[in-house]
Amino acid sequence: MKIYITEVAPRDGLxxxxxxxxxxxxIEFVNKLSETGVDEIEVSSFVSPKVIPQLSDAEEVFKSIKxxxxxxxxxxxxxxxxxxxxxxxxxDKISVFTSASETFNLKNTNSTIEDSLSKFKNIIKISKESxxxxxxxxxxxxxxxxxxxxxxxxxxxxxxxxxxxxxDEISIGDTVGKASPDEVSELLEIILNDIHHDxxxxxxxxxxxxxxxxxxxxxxxxxxxxxxxxxxxxxGCPFVPGAKGNIATEDxxxxxxxxxxxxxxxxxxxxMAFNVLEIEPQSYISKVINxx
Amino acid sequence: MKIYITEVAPRDGLxxxxxxxxxxxxIEFVNKLSETGVDEIEVSSFVSPKVIPQLSDAEEVFKSIKxxxxxxxxxxxxxxxxxxxxxxxxxDKISVFTSASETFNLKNTNSTIEDSLSKFKNIIKISKESxxxxxxxxxxxxxxxxxxxxxxxxxxxxxxxxxxxxxDEISIGDTVGKASPDEVSELLEIILNDIHHDxxxxxxxxxxxxxxxxxxxxxxxxxxxxxxxxxxxxxGCPFVPGAKGNIATEDxxxxxxxxxxxxxxxxxxxxMAFNVLEIEPQSYISKVINxx
Numbered sequence: 001m002k003i004y005i006t007e008v009a010p011r012d013g014l015x016x017x018x019x020x021x022x023x024x025x026x027i028e029f030v031n032k033l034s035e036t037g038v039d040e041i042e043v044s045s046f047v048s049p050k051v052i053p054q055l056s057d058a059e060e061v062f063k064s065i066k067x068x069x070x071x072x073x074x075x076x077x078x079x080x081x082x083x084x085x086x087x088x089x090x091x092d093k094i095s096v097f098t099s100a101s102e103t104f105n106l107k108n109t110n111s112t113i114e115d116s117l118s119k120f121k122n123i124i125k126i127s128k129e130s131x132x133x134x135x136x137x138x139x140x141x142x143x144x145x146x147x148x149x150x151x152x153x154x155x156x157x158x159x160x161x162x163x164x165x166x167x168d169e170i171s172i173g174d175t176v177g178k179a180s181p182d183e184v185s186e187l188l189e190i191i192l193n194d195i196h197h198d199x200x201x202x203x204x205x206x207x208x209x210x211x212x213x214x215x216x217x218x219x220x221x222x223x224x225x226x227x228x229x230x231x232x233x234x235x236g237c238p239f240v241p242g243a244k245g246n247i248a249t250e251d252x253x254x255x256x257x258x259x260x261x262x263x264x265x266x267x268x269x270x271x272m273a274f275n276v277l278e279i280e281p282q283s284y285i286s287k288v289i290n291x292x
Numbered sequence: 293m294k295i296y297i298t299e300v301a302p303r304d305g306l307x308x309x310x311x312x313x314x315x316x317x318x319i320e321f322v323n324k325l326s327e328t329g330v331d332e333i334e335v336s337s338f339v340s341p342k343v344i345p346q347l348s349d350a351e352e353v354f355k356s357i358k359x360x361x362x363x364x365x366x367x368x369x370x371x372x373x374x375x376x377x378x379x380x381x382x383x384d385k386i387s388v389f390t391s392a393s394e395t396f397n398l399k400n401t402n403s404t405i406e407d408s409l410s411k412f413k414n415i416i417k418i419s420k421e422s423x424x425x426x427x428x429x430x431x432x433x434x435x436x437x438x439x440x441x442x443x444x445x446x447x448x449x450x451x452x453x454x455x456x457x458x459x460d461e462i463s464i465g466d467t468v469g470k471a472s473p474d475e476v477s478e479l480l481e482i483i484l485n486d487i488h489h490d491x492x493x494x495x496x497x498x499x500x501x502x503x504x505x506x507x508x509x510x511x512x513x514x515x516x517x518x519x520x521x522x523x524x525x526x527x528g529c530p531f532v533p534g535a536k537g538n539i540a541t542e543d544x545x546x547x548x549x550x551x552x553x554x555x556x557x558x559x560x561x562x563x564m565a566f567n568v569l570e571i572e573p574q575s576y577i578s579k580v581i582n583x584x
Contacts, residue, residue: 180550181508208584209504209543209576210550216473216505243579251501258472258502284501287535292500 003256003263004226006040006171006201007033007249009274010061011076013234014054015045016245017279023057025276027064032273033231034068037265038249042074042095042228046082062089072133078109083123093133096120096167099175100155101144108139117161124165134169136162137203141172142179142187152187159195169199171228174214177207177237177245181217188222203228204247207237211247212255219261227252232274232281248283254292267292295548295555296518298332298463298493299325299541301566302353303368305526306346307337308537309571315349317568319356324565325523326360329557330541332385334366334520338374354381364425370401375415385425387463388412390454392447393436396467400431409453416457426461428454429495433464434471434479444479451487461491463520466506469499469529469537473509480514495520496539499529503539504547511553519544524566525574540575546584559584 010030014021021029026044033041043065049056058075067073074093077083086094098116099105105113120136127134140147141155159170172187179187184202191200202218204211204227218224229252235245253265271289274281285292302322306313313321318336325333335357341348350367359365366385369375378386390408391397397405412428419426432439433447451462464479471479476494483492494510496503496519510516521544527537545557563581566573577584 180547181512182551206576207580208546208550209540210547212501213505213508213547216508220473240580240583244576248501254500255472255502255505258500259474284498284536288499288532291532 001223001225001262003261004040005038005249005253005263005265006042006074006226006228007038007231008042008203008228008246009033009230009232009234009249011042011045011055012228012246013230015052016235016237019279020054021277023060026057026061029273029276030061030065032269032276034066034071036269036273038071040072040074040093042076045076046085047076047078059085059089062091074133074135077123079119080123080126083126087130087132091132093135094123094127095135095137096123097137097139098158099139099144100150100158101140101147103146104140104144107146113158117158120162121165124167128166134167135171135201136167137171137173139173139175142174142183143176145176152190155187156191156194159191163195163199169201169226170195171201171203173203174205177205177211179204179214180210181213184214184217185221188218188224192222197223200224201226201228205237206233206244206247207240212251215247215252215255216259219256219259231270232277232279232286233283234274234277234279244282248281248285250285251283254285293515293517293554295553296332297330297541297545297555297557298334298366298518298520299328299330299523300334300495300520300538301325301522301524301526301541303334303337303347304520304538305522307344308527308529311571312346313569315352318349318353321565321568322353322357324561324568326358326363328561328565330363332364332366334368334387337368338377339368339370351377351381354383366425366427369415371411372415372418375418379422379424383424385427386415386419387427387429388415389429389431390450391431391436392442392450393432393439395438396432396436399438405450409450412454413457416459420458426459427463427493428459429463429465431465431467434466434475435468437468444482447479448483448486451483455487455491461493461518462487463493463495465495466497469497469503471496471506472502473505476506476509477513480510480516484514489515492516493518493520497527497529498525498536498539499532504543507539507544507547508551511548511551523562524569524571524578526566526569526571536574540573540577542577543575546577
């Protein structure tokens with residue numbers, strides 16, 4: 001199966017850094033990422049500019065990027081207003097976002113999980129009527145900074161509801177970066193009993209150093225082939241200043257290539273795209289790029 | 293099986309950094325490491341001071357450290373002169389060092405592998421007569437910067453010869469840090485057909501980001517329970533300035549604990565020991581130590 005990579009640096013990465021990146025750079029970043037071989041780029045988020053000022057230029061970015069027909073351009077939408085904005089600029093794929101932790105969801109979105117889900121039902125319906133692809137994120141799917149370990153059956157229950165609404169895929173996020181490879185195996189064993197692995201994307205953070213081992217076990221033992229990653233490891237962890245965040249696209253792709261996975265992303269081009277931001281990349285491969 | 297950790301920062305770590313650490317600090321570092329729960333500390337190397345000035349105080353360090361009876365204090369010896377020096381200061385365990393790559397061995401030690409082995413035969417004999425434990429390193433066991441991919445059967449052949457000489461264990465090193473989890477599996481499948489896993493130690497570098505995945509697969513699929521690691525990730529890669537080097541003890545121990553391995557190393561104490569060096573640790577866990 002061909003590996004499917006969603007490049008999340010322009011949204012998840014930029015959202016979690018303090019430095020403000022101007023619109024022109026974002027556009028150039030997305031344009032260069034479009035030529036790297038990644039399958040999807042999460043370009044921005046149609047949240048209120050008050051909530052995430054870094055992404056307040058979502059419309060402008062979407063209107064100005066040069067689209068590659070082989071790439072899907074997605075965006076996060078938190079509500080129907082966000083969906084309307086996204087549809088106005090012809091976003092290819094609509095992503096909604098909930099958490100598997102009740103406390104985290106309340107703090108992050110001011111809704112219970114149930115309220116989030118009922119809100120998403122309509123967003124997904126409209127998106128599908130508009131012929132858009134859809135994704136749902138389930139964040140803090142392993143550990144929550146407030147609730148601790150999350151019950152994998154809770155994640156499965158939420159995933160099944162979202163799939164009943166018609167979402168095309170579920171991105172299961174280890175937001176805290178604390179999942180061990182055994183916990184990833186446990187969750188996948190439980191989930192894949194009822195959900196086809198085609199529907200599952202894994203979104204790992206490297207905060208505790210286990211993201212690469214997690215990718216390995218998911219790919220090797222459970223045939224998961226869809227992963228989220230962030231060029232240059234852009235992102236950090238919102239709960240731990242100074243800690244590492246998203247798994248770096250170049251590290252992920254390098255390992256998958258070395259496992260003979262079918263992955264067509266050009267690592268050098270990923271790093272050249274990242275250079276646009278003038279930020280030091282946080283990855284292993286950026287240090288040894290001339291040796292691969 | 294209880295995990296067996298050899299802490300290599302005082303030798304392998306310090307050998308690969310430019311900053312000179314004074315003898316007093318090294319002694320304090322080793323003394324603090326002795327109280328962390330690691331099973332073995334590779335304290336220094338009895339090489340010529342001209343070759344590695346950083347470790348020219350090997351005798352002084354060994355004479356001054358306060359030994360914990362639960363810890364084995366080992367040292368590298370390159371030749372019989374080094375062995376004599378090591379025996380004079382009552383080193384517990386003698387380590388010899390060859391490479392699985394002919395070219396690497398020639399460049400690193402000015403000997404063919406065959407010449408290295410015949411030299412080791414006598415060093416191991418004398419060490420055993422002196423009631424010392426022994427270890428042999430096989431470095432560049434997966435990839436060589438000069439020869440590329442190393443044939444795993446070559447590694448096995450060298451390992452078997454060394455075991456015939458009577459060494460207690462073989463530390464198989466991914467010196468370049470380029471081994472993939474699949475290559476680790478391949479080598480272990482080949483080697484463990486003829487060598488008991490008790491005899492095998494794995495020594496991973498994180499240069500290409502795969503060390504944690506490699507530990508995972510070795511522990512989980514092949515029951516390997518002996519690992520080398522370096523407090524604070526001290527070390528770097530001699531061939532790639534700026535690249536990461538040894539797997540960090542704190543990252544290794546954290547993951548093993550999360551896999552419910554029987555490992556009794558105190559991560560906080562590892563980082564407190566590392567603080568003695570006044571060097572910024574290169575690890576994930578050092579960033580999130582307050583959250584574990």
